[in-house]
Amino acid sequence: MSGPGWARWELLYLRAREVPAAAALLPVTMLAVGVLANASAGPSSTAPAVVGVCAALLGVAFVGTTLGSADAVLEHTAAIRWWPRRTVHLVAGTIAVVLLLLAVDLAGPSLATTAELVRNTLGLIGVTALCASFTGSRLSWCPAAAWTLLAVVAGPRSSGAGQVLSWMLQPADARTAATTAALLAVSGAASYILAGPAGLRRA
Amino acid sequence: MTAFRIELRRSSALLLAAATVVVGALLLWLLADEWTARWSGLAYLMRALLFALVPVALAAGAWQGGRDRRAGVTELFGTVARPYPQRLLPVALAMAAGVLVAYAALLAGGSVQVAPYASYAGGQWPVVVAVGAVALVAAAWLGMAVGRWVPSVLTPPTLLVFSFLGQMLSRLDNGVLLPVLATPSDLATVAPEFLAAQGVWFGGLAAAALLLVASATVWARALAAAVALAAAGVSSAVAPATAFVVSTDGATLVCADGEPRVCAPRIHAAVLPALTEPAREALRTLAPIPNAPTRVVATDLGWAPVAPQRTTDVLVVDLRFRLNATGRFEAAPAGLRTILLKGAGTQSCPDPAWGFERDVAADQAATGWVTGRPAGPATDEYGRLGERTLSELKALPRPEQLARLAAYRTAKVRCDRDPLTALTTGAPR
Secondary structure: OOOHHHHHHHHHHHHHOOHHHHHHHHHHHHHHHHHHHHHOOOOOOOOHHHHHHHHHHHHHHHHHHOOOOOOHHHHHOOOOOHHHHHHHHHHHHHHHHHHHHHHHHHHOOOOOOHHHHHHHHHHHHHHHHHHHHHHOOOOOOHHHHHHHHHHHHHOOOOOHHHHHHOHHHOOOOOHHHHHHHHHHHHHHHHHHHHHOOOOOOOO | OHHHHHHHHHOOHHHHHHHHHHHHHHHHHHOHHHOOOOHHHHHHHHHHOHHHHHHHHHHHHHHHHOHHHHHOOHHHHHOOOOOHHHHHHHHHHHHHHHHHHHHHHHHHHHHOOOOOOOOOOOOOHHHHHHHHHHHHHHHHHHHHHHHHHOOOOOHHHHHHHHHHHHHHHOOOOOOOOOOOOOOOOOOEEEOHHHHHHHHHHHHHHHHHHHHHHHOOOHHHHHHHHHHHHHHHHHHHHHOOOOOEEEOOOOOOEEEOOOOOOEEEEHHHHHHHHHHHHHHHHHHHHHOOOOOOOOEEEEEOOOOHHHOOOOOOOEEEEEOOOOEOOOOOEOOOHHHHHHHHHHHHOOOOOOOOOOOHHHHHHHHHHHHHHHHOOOOOOOOOHHHHHHHHHHHHHHOOOHHHHHHHHHHHHHHHHHOOOOHHHHHHHOOOO
């Protein structure tokens, strides 16, 4: 396909999901996180890893709000192959978040290793996509946010269950944490791509 | 009242309450080591929960505040023959009720781990929690105001992340304007003036946020800003410089019956039954040394204002990291004896000029002499040094051994001299 028809479909898809607002505001908020972290950088400041996790959460939350449209039930009735589109949407959103995180990491204070940033983004987007496929997209970021708040306030743990619980704060070579993030990412992506966003009601 | 009941179901109050209970309960459980068996411990943990609960309340408030405009029903609701503030008040009250009930439920759940074990009920802990509750209500209403102003779906996550980061990155340690209040010690209590200043600030902030939520005019918004600024100014002005003072009630020593005396702060009186017998046994073991301690005091050595005077008369037991969920010692009696006899009943010197290594070696030798066991793991340099010192010490006549140990104890108490030299050469002549 080519021509204005193709472009119009794309634009309608993006607008229905309020992607333009999220795409415009995400770099701004990420920049603000970087400035905040830079302003408070110092020997006594919170570990940069926490800033990195919070920045990843913010990006994932923005992507999460775009995972569904105002009327998911109506969209389900359309005779369109949704899964390739949802795949592209999810992958593109994840890549955008990772790139922005890397940009903040390079430009400002070092937040975490690249592997950690990628792992955290993948795991959090997995939780968010899973939630979007069950309860809809608009508040789909809430479980990821709750998990992050819990892990950061309770602090990283070294026991087996503790590593699963605080996976986003573990070092890059922690096998359990990486496995947890991978499982979350795969199950969330599969659930969202195959089932699509749930459409319960408008909030 | 009908409107309030309807709003309880229609608004995000239930969402807010559920999120608060889930996040708070998990945190209480995860941080159980830090608060159990003490009312003040629970109170300060309830304030530490605000690290997470304030962002949640802000986000839920913002979600609620932007709902009508996101759904495009403001014009429809505008046709209701009621002034705007009157329509918004039940919503705000429902949100406040949701967060307050959830916070109270967390307190009730936490008290299950405290009530059976706490040895000290006094103190102002209910006020500490109450100020935290006011802060939560202020956060929920402030979130509503922000959500009404920017009714985007992106507002709640943005508020959540930035308020959380702001708190985490704040360098104001126990600032009067911050919701979280971290205690430096179990024996500390927050200064009443500080608590009052926080009450003024969060009360003023809640009032200003409510004004913002229900405001229909520019003047109302200006008034809200003025109230918030005034509250911040007043509380910053009246707050004392140090938030925490020694708890006169909780830190008072209570002693077990009988002699020699074995004492603990009232807030930790639960340690006494298990401590008394091993402590008296340790005193008997140390008795041959000329300057042996005559009584035992358990305390928190982590906070300078309550640190006991350094004297050879008192054997000090540090309670930090040694208590379990019921407020008793984690260690069995045998382990307690080891703790008591470490370094022949002395504490380490802060920042010794001669280096920690010589301290460790001397401690191992002295501990070995007192307990009759090897000085320590002879696998590293200090272990071998300690072992050598101990065997040299034991080769001396017994009065000289005791004199050396007395010199060592004096050096450890005064922190003016290398304890290893004291152990190998005796008292300075």
